[in-house]
Amino acid sequence: MSLKDKLVSSHIVFQDSLDPDSPIYDVRGNAIKTFEAEGFPTKKDEAWKYTSLNSILKKDYNIFPTKKSSLDFKDVERYFINDIDTYNIIFVDGVFNAHLSSTTHDGIDVCTMNSALTKSKYKQVIDVYFNKIVKEESLTSLNTAFARDGAYIYIPKGKVADKPIQIIHFATGSKEAALLQPRNLIVAEENSEVQIIERHQSLSDNATFTNSVTEVYAAKRAIIDYYKIQNDKLDASLVDTTEIEQHGESIVSVHTFSLGGNITRNNLNYYQKGERIDSILKGVTLIEGKQHVDHNTLVHHIEPNCESHQDYKGIFADSAIGVFNGKVVVEKEAQKTNAYQSNNNILIDDKATINSKPQLEIFADDVRCSHGCTIGQLDESALFYLQSRGIAKKEARALLMYAFANTVLSSVKIPQLKQRITKLIAKKIGVSIGFEI
Amino acid sequence: MLTVKDLHAGIEEKDILKGINLEIKAGEVHAIMGPNGSGKSTLSSVIAGKEEYEVTDGDIFLNGESILEMDPEERAHEGVFLSFQYPVEIPGVTVTNFIKTAINQTRKAKGLEDMPASDMLKMIREKSELLEIDRKFLSRSLNVGFSGGEKKRNEIFQMAMLEPKLAILDETDSGLDIDALRIVANGVNKLRSEDNAVLVITHYQRLLDYIVPDVVHVLMDGKIVKTGGKELAHELEEKGYDWLKEELV
Numbered sequence: 001m002s003l004k005d006k007l008v009s010s011h012i013v014f015q016d017s018l019d020p021d022s023p024i025y026d027v028r029g030n031a032i033k034t035f036e037a038e039g040f041p042t043k044k045d046e047a048w049k050y051t052s053l054n055s056i057l058k059k060d061y062n063i064f065p066t067k068k069s070s071l072d073f074k075d076v077e078r079y080f081i082n083d084i085d086t087y088n089i090i091f092v093d094g095v096f097n098a099h100l101s102s103t104t105h106d107g108i109d110v111c112t113m114n115s116a117l118t119k120s121k122y123k124q125v126i127d128v129y130f131n132k133i134v135k136e137e138s139l140t141s142l143n144t145a146f147a148r149d150g151a152y153i154y155i156p157k158g159k160v161a162d163k164p165i166q167i168i169h170f171a172t173g174s175k176e177a178a179l180l181q182p183r184n185l186i187v188a189e190e191n192s193e194v195q196i197i198e199r200h201q202s203l204s205d206n207a208t209f210t211n212s213v214t215e216v217y218a219a220k221r222a223i224i225d226y227y228k229i230q231n232d233k234l235d236a237s238l239v240d241t242t243e244i245e246q247h248g249e250s251i252v253s254v255h256t257f258s259l260g261g262n263i264t265r266n267n268l269n270y271y272q273k274g275e276r277i278d279s280i281l282k283g284v285t286l287i288e289g290k291q292h293v294d295h296n297t298l299v300h301h302i303e304p305n306c307e308s309h310q311d312y313k314g315i316f317a318d319s320a321i322g323v324f325n326g327k328v329v330v331e332k333e334a335q336k337t338n339a340y341q342s343n344n345n346i347l348i349d350d351k352a353t354i355n356s357k358p359q360l361e362i363f364a365d366d367v368r369c370s371h372g373c374t375i376g377q378l379d380e381s382a383l384f385y386l387q388s389r390g391i392a393k394k395e396a397r398a399l400l401m402y403a404f405a406n407t408v409l410s411s412v413k414i415p416q417l418k419q420r421i422t423k424l425i426a427k428k429i430g431v432s433i434g435f436e437i
Numbered sequence: 438m439l440t441v442k443d444l445h446a447g448i449e450e451k452d453i454l455k456g457i458n459l460e461i462k463a464g465e466v467h468a469i470m471g472p473n474g475s476g477k478s479t480l481s482s483v484i485a486g487k488e489e490y491e492v493t494d495g496d497i498f499l500n501g502e503s504i505l506e507m508d509p510e511e512r513a514h515e516g517v518f519l520s521f522q523y524p525v526e527i528p529g530v531t532v533t534n535f536i537k538t539a540i541n542q543t544r545k546a547k548g549l550e551d552m553p554a555s556d557m558l559k560m561i562r563e564k565s566e567l568l569e570i571d572r573k574f575l576s577r578s579l580n581v582g583f584s585g586g587e588k589k590r591n592e593i594f595q596m597a598m599l600e601p602k603l604a605i606l607d608e609t610d611s612g613l614d615i616d617a618l619r620i621v622a623n624g625v626n627k628l629r630s631e632d633n634a635v636l637v638i639t640h641y642q643r644l645l646d647y648i649v650p651d652v653v654h655v656l657m658d659g660k661i662v663k664t665g666g667k668e669l670a671h672e673l674e675e676k677g678y679d680w681l682k683e684e685l686v
Binding site: 381385387392399410 | 527543599
């Protein structure tokens with residue numbers, strides 16, 4: 001049986017186990033129909049031209065992974081940013097783990113989607129926000145159909161989250177390949193502020209496939225900083241879809257650090273529904289071997305006087321493959337839009353590949369839109385400059401790669417996170433950069 | 438200090454240096470002058486070890502030891518320093534962090550511990566004062582957005598910090614106004630000693646008014662065609678290079 005057939009038939013059983021009065025009972029029913037009609041994306045779909053899921057869809061996944069009985073903090077401590085105080089929403093094989101988590105309802109709600117979907121006091125928020133901007137297409141619909149748990153973050157009007165929130169999805173599947181489908185909802189009301197760090201981490205020796213969907217709503221003047229750490233095992237694949245709706249004067253930044261995994265596909269879509277909005281999309285990709293990272297972004301400029309800033313840097317070694325497909329749409333009404341997009345890549349080895357495709361669709365006539373894409377090797381004269389100062393070639397290469405990625409790191413607002421990412425990058429490059437950043 | 442013997446070098450089958458001989462003793466300042474395209478920058482790059490260039494014949498000795506087989510960083514560890522005509526910009530790495538890394542890498546190569554932070558700071562303070570460098574400048578990203586003068590001053594600041602045995606100044610005067618030129622030259626002069634040597638590579642005589650050479654060589658078409666005292670530089674300034682060409686024919 002194909003994975004698609006298995007999913008469709010499993011959904012009948014799944015639906016039976018659910019409360020028919022749930023606010024999203026029908027939403028799930030419709031979603032599985034969409035998935036059934038569309039199936040998994042293939043390379044024939046324009047948006048998936050350079051990324052094939054075939055190799056990972058062949059595996060026999062357990063759709064409802066069995067949970068490992070226990071997970072000690074000391075075993076997973078290294079996956080936390082633990083030198084700062086944070087709220088933690090931790091999932092193990094798709095199920096909330098209270099022991100590893102630290103949630104709150106004090107002024108802000110930092111808890112789980114499962115509570116939000118089942119408790120009546122959240123019904124209003126779910127009715128207004130759940131599955132409202134997600135596009136009806138195969139993988140997001142599949143997630144909606146099976147959505148059970150994930151992070152639920154609600155920051156009321158005028159509140160500032162007193163500490164960053166970490167969301168970690170662990171996969172432990174000790175016996176079989178696991179399919180995980182977390183679903184996050186982040187709502188920041190007017191004048192509120194929140195910082196979020198998210199990570200998907202396999203602890204399993206078997207393959208994992210995570211199909212994650214996150215909806216983000218930023219009301220007027222809300223500020224959201226969202227950091228995604230992708231540094232997973234070699235047989236862990238991820239499709240991470242993030243749909244963001246912004247209202248007037250809000251600022252939403254998403255930094256994606258793609259440092260490892262099997263196939264990683266990021267769908268990051270921004271919809272600007274107000275004026276003077278700023279959307280910031282940044283990414284560092286540093287991969288080797290046969291790893292594959294695909295950034296598929298969309299910024300939809302709908303109203304006037306808004307900005308978007310995209311800066312994606314990639315370093316590809318061995319036969320790693322990178323994809324950048326950045327679409328910017330500027331509607332006729334969106335005059336005075338300032339949209340900036342940049343995608344710079346370094347190919348370390350001859351067999352490494354990058355497919356970079358900017359797409360600009362501009363219907364307004366008074367806008368500033370710029371885009372640039374570069375593909376190259378490390379600058380030999382820069383390397384010589386560093387070596388001539390006594391810095392060994394290996395260190396010099398690392399320093400140049402760090403310098404190359406730095407424009408993306410410089411906008412990370414949490415210093416401890418910045419340091420962690422810098423260290424991860426230094427480790428990937430295989431050297432210790434001999435100074436504090 | 439530096440001995441260059443019948444050096445032939447080129448890039449991609451093209452011969453640029455066609456038999457250079459040069460002997461620089463400790464405590465001396467030599468200048469190499471010559472028209473554009475004569476091979477001046479190639480010579481400095483080859484001495485510093487740039488890989489693009491292939492040495493086809495001859496040898497380069499530093500204190501009696503051949504350095505041809507050494508990587509650029511090994512040559513730096515042995516005391517070769519090249520002040521670049523076009524210093525490279527490195528975003529995200531501050532001047533201070535860069536020089537710390539360079540010094541500690543050199544110490545590491547010599548089997549020494551990292552320089553204690555307090556010593557490093559003291560040295561940075563002294564040397565930046567020498568070159569009239571503002572403190573704020575030191576925390577900026579290396580060469581990013583620097584003016585021509587700032588870049589060159591920063592090169593000489595690095596030279597001051599690394600205390601090389603042989604400093605090669607490649608067109609250090611290009612892009613400098615007269616004040617910056619004076620500061621840079623003054624810095625170089627203060628760093629001169631009986632134990633080190635300086636090789637100034639320049640198109641014009643201007644810099645040599647400030648860094649006075651003991652010996653002046655004229656490089657044309659990959660060969661040293663004339664060697665003389667500091668007065669040779671003045672002669673070249675007055676007459677240009679053409680009379681030499683004629684003399685050679």
